[in-house]
Amino acid sequence: MSATTRVTWDGDAVIRGTHEAAARGIRLGVEHLLQVSRRRVPIEEGTLERSGTATVDATALVGHVSYDTPYAVEQHENMRIRHDPGRTAKYLEIPAAEEARVIGEIIAAQVRRSMR
Numbered sequence: 001m002s003a004t005t006r007v008t009w010d011g012d013a014v015i016r017g018t019h020e021a022a023a024r025g026i027r028l029g030v031e032h033l034l035q036v037s038r039r040r041v042p043i044e045e046g047t048l049e050r051s052g053t054a055t056v057d058a059t060a061l062v063g064h065v066s067y068d069t070p071y072a073v074e075q076h077e078n079m080r081i082r083h084d085p086g087r088t089a090k091y092l093e094i095p096a097a098e099e100a101r102v103i104g105e106i107i108a109a110q111v112r113r114s115m116r
Helices: 011-038 072-077 093-098 100-114
Strands: 053-057 062-066
Touching: 011 053, 011 062, 011 093, 011 100, 093 100
Parallel strands: none
Antiparallel strands: 053 062
16 A cells, blocks of 8 residues: 655745744844843833833844933943942843843744744
């Protein structure tokens, strides 16, 4: 007895689905980084913390986390400024390094899910 299987490959659809999944993963990854970094942002009134945003360019598959106050860069870069316990300079750089593996796993999970 013999069996025949017919497979139709739509490579464009696969690429499109994978690209969309990667963009979705990047979105989830930068949202994760934003949440983690918000726990370290120097806080006095909460303005800096509330200014944090996560954005994704789905076409280029690039994500960004940024804080938008006139003093965001100074607070991030100046290691001599004293902050409340748990709050620190490098509030974005340190979490980005610490969470890089997790963010990669978040993106990979979305791509794998799209290939099922």
